Structures are given as C-alpha cells and as structure tokens.
Amino acid sequence: MMLIEETTVPQSALPLGLFKEHLRLGSGFSDDGLQDGLLEGFLRSAMAAIEGRTSKVLIERDFALTLSAWADPVRQPLPIAPVSAVAEVVLLDRTGQENAVDAAAWSLRPDMQRPALLATGSALPAIPRAGSVRLRFLAGFGPDWSDLPSDLQQAVMLLAAHYYEYRLETQYDGGCMPFGVSALIERYRALRLGRGVV
Numbered sequence: 140m141m142l143i144e145e146t147t148v149p150q151s152a153l154p155l156g157l158f159k160e161h162l163r164l165g166s167g168f169s170d171d172g173l174q175d176g177l178l179e180g181f182l183r184s185a186m187a188a189i190e191g192r193t194s195k196v197l198i199e200r201d202f203a204l205t206l207s208a209w210a211d212p213v214r215q216p217l218p219i220a221p222v223s224a225v226a227e228v229v230l231l232d233r234t235g236q237e238n239a240v241d242a243a244a245w246s247l248r249p250d251m252q253r254p255a256l257l258a259t260g261s262a263l264p265a266i267p268r269a270g271s272v273r274l275r276f277l278a279g280f281g282p283d284w285s286d287l288p289s290d291l292q293q294a295v296m297l298l299a300a301h302y303y304e305y306r307l308e309t310q311y312d313g314g315c316m317p318f319g320v321s322a323l324i325e326r327y328r329a330l331r332l333g334r335g336v337v
Contacts, residue, residue: 142218145201145275152198153182154284154292161296162303178303185299189291192316193327194219197287197295199279201226207271209263214248215256219278222247222254226275233269240264240272247276252329294323 158178186197196202196219209215225247228240244264248255256263256274266272280286287295298320316324 140207140218141205143203143205145203148183148186148198148200150179152283153179154296155179155182157284158182158296158299162300177306178299181299181302181306182295184302185295188298188316189294189320189324190219193324194329195221195291195327196279197291198284199223199277199282199286202276202278204274204276205271206266206274208266209272212262213258215263215274217254217256217274217276217278220254221251221280222249222276222278224277225256226277227273228256228264229273229275230264230267231271231273232267290323291327294320297323
C-alpha cells in the first residue's frame with residue numbers, strides 16, 4: 140500500500156492571523172510579517188502530527204492510494220477519513236498500462252472512522268497479475284479552517300504553540316504530545332483491534 144498526498148494545504152486555508160492572536164504576538168510594527176514563514180511551518184507541522192495520530196485529514200486535499208491486492212474482494216477500507224469523494228479507480232498492469240474502472244462497479248461508503256470502497260456487484264474488479272490498482276479521492280473536513288470541528292482547531296493551536304515555545308529545545312523527550320492536545324484528539328482516534336481491523 141502506498142498513500143500519496145497529491146495536493147497540499149493552501150496557504151490561504153491556514154489560520155495565521157488566529158495563530159498570532161493565540162500566541163499574543165504584538166502587531167502594528169514594521170516587522171509584523173517577519174515570523175510568518177516560521178509560524179506557517181509550525182501550523183503545518185502541528186496539523187501533520189494530529190493527522191498522523193488520528194488518521195483524519197483536517198483540510199481537504201487530494202490523495203492517491205496504490206494497492207497490489209484488495210483487503211477484501213467486496214470492500215476496501217481507506218486508510219484516512221473523512222473521504223467525501225472517490226474520483227477514479229484505475230487498474231494498472233505490470234507494464235504500467237492503465238485501465239479505468241467504470242464508476243458503476245464501485246461506490247464510496249462514507250464513515251468518520253473507516254470509509255471504504257464497496258463493490259456494487261459481486262466483487263471489486265480483479266487486479267492484474269503483478270499489477271496494482273490506484274484510487275484517487277478527496278479527503279478532509281472541508282477546504283477551509285472553519286470547516287474543522289472546534290476541538291481539532293484548538294488542538295492544532297495548542298500543538299503549534301508548543302512547537303513555537305520549544306523551538307530551540309534540543310533534548311529528545313520521546314515525542315509525547317502535550318496532555319491538552321492528546322485529550323482533544325482522543326475521540327478522533329480509531330480503535331484498532333489487531334491486523335488492521337477497526
């Protein structure tokens with residue numbers, strides 16, 4: 140399995156002004172935008188860390204998932220959520236020749252924990268021997284910061300502020316998240332029961 144992020148969070152969707160307010164940075168000075176690049180980096184890092192812990196995509200983006208085999212003949216769980224649309228399903232043979240699968244052969248089952256691609260017939264299309272299948276889909280709570288649930292917004296702000304405050308820290312602390320962030324994201328984490336079953 141290989142998951143590729145095909146688009147990134149646009150700069151316009153980042154809450155840079157809100158983050159500055161959260162940090163209580165001064166304003167009205169000639170060097171107001173001096174730290175913008177640094178602050179943007181902390182916001183992106185905080186979002187990536189929370190997405191990694193929860194398997195939830197915060198700001199909507201395009202992804203491509205490549206598989207060498209279906210997890211189940213009639214149902215393929217998707218590794219991230221929420222997924223709002225599957226754009227295409229393409230079979231690739233061992234030479235890389237592409238063959239688009241008719242959209243009538245599959246459907247998306249939206250789910251906040253484990254969305255899935257479902258066969259509309261008896262099975263998902265057969266993957267060619269030594270080949271693969273590529274799914275392109277749109278995932279995320281929405282295109283704007285305001286589309287995120289308020290607790291996830293707060294978690295991003297807290298974690299980005301933590302990164303900002305300890306940006307010069309060089310001692311390794313085991314990679315633990317601050318307690319407040321962990322508490323806010325806990326309900327979004329998927330319960331894993333073994334062998335990838337949710």
